[in-house]
Amino acid sequence: MLDRLAGNTALKAELGAALRTGRLPHAVLLVGEAGCGAGFAARCLAADYLYPQGGPHAEAVLKGEDTECLVLQGEGASGQIPVKRVREMREAIQHSALSTDAAGRVLFIYGAQNLNGSSANAMLKIIEEPPEGVLFLLTATSAATVLPTIRSRCAAYTIAPVPADECAALLKDRGLPGPLAEELAFVYEGHIGTALRAFQDAGTRTTLAQAKELCGYAAQNDTYRALALLTKYERDREGFLSLLWQLDQVCSAVLRRPVYGTRQCGGLTPAAAAIILRAGAEMRRHVMANGNLRLAVALLAARIA
Known part of the structure; x- marks a missing residue:
């Protein structure tokens, strides 16, 4: 599924090799500006981790519908991730049975920069003593905005925007008219997620x-x-x-x-x-x-x- 991520050839090769050799860190931080596809990259990596052979379950991961994937993200007007939700996820990970179809379980933390002091401390306890088979996939707009206690426990990778011409070609493949695809790819400087949102x-x-x-x-x-x-x-x-x-x-x-x-x-x-x-x-x-x-x-x- 990582092959579906636009551009980022070196990143895909590195993560793919880590998956194949069983050396993927248990906590991965994917850093990218909004619209670069960090969230999509996280789901691609999760699909390859949980279902190496692909299939319907892997497709469900990409759609955010697989039962072996748990999600934490900002809530309310503040957009912060509350400590209560982190504790609920910890309970869910530690006390629920794994599916026989999946190789493990994934916890997504979208917008890890929105972990405050309390929720970061609660998350740290899970990351430092992870249940077997659990992969933590964090996203953030900048590594510098993630609390050092969390950032230091993760292997960080950067998701880059794609060149404008490549972005335009991908947008055309998604059904955008040629002139519009080229305009959006130029205006948003290869941020394909942002360009797609401007169309859809x-x-x-x-x-x-x-x-x-x-x-x-x-x-x-x-x-x-x-x-x-x-x-x-x-x-x-x-x-x-x-x-x-x-x-x-x-x-x-x-x-x-x-x-x-x-x-x-x-x-x-x-x-x-x-x-x-x-x-x-x-x-x-x-x-x-x-x-x-x-x-x-x-x-x-x-x-x-």
């Missing part, structure tokens, strides 16, 4: 389209229409932060390829894109510090247009 998820598609529309208003110095678009985010903090993120991607694309601003963003120039990036960063800091959202929306419209 209606909300993400809308936010990307609005980011490009807003760039067009900025190019035309049209404060009125910029504010009209942004007003709908006056009570939607998470939506506004998502829009700011998409603005970052679009403006970065214009800086890397100015013709993209001409063709896709209403004539936005690199100089104007740089202004939007600075304004977006300022508004993000304001919102993250629990500043007034309505004020942030109005200021963004004024700064960029």
